[in-house]
Amino acid sequence: MRAPSVPQAPMLTRINVTSVIDVALVLVIILLVTAPMLDVADLDLDLPGAHTRDVEEQSYVSVTLGRNGDMAVENQEVGSVEEISGMLSSRLSEIGSQESLVVVRADADLPHEFVRRVIEQVRAGGAQRMAIATRQLEGE
Secondary structure (H helix, E strand, C coil): CCCCCCCCCCCCCCCCCHHHHHHHHHHHHHHHHHHHHHCCCCCCCCCCEECCCCCCCCCEEEEEECCCCCEEECCEEECCCCHHHHHHHHHHHHHCCCCCEEEEEECCCCCHHHHHHHHHHHHHCCCCEEEECCEECCCC
16 A cells, blocks of 8 residues: 655745845945045145034035145046136036035145135135035044
């Protein structure tokens, strides 16, 4: 006599994607942390000190003025002060918002006249909101 046949459970053919999702989320977090660091030009600066809070807005355009006359809009170097308005205007149109904050990062030892000329070019480039970067003074 034959043994009765036992019904067999169907095989599971699904792919476990939990580990793939975990790796993808870790990569997204790493990109979110490192992306803001890539927008600022790497010029040697000594920012002036102030008793203020840090910039709380995440999306801003930076204009950097180095001690030896180097200038940059975001991470693109600029040859002369007059080129700043054109580069800034194109950057603001890329972002799609003239309301974006433009942060001027100038070395503390630069002459005020030079910084004033740059600020005029930033305004000519279409910046409606502007701030000047400072470093936080210790102890207060």
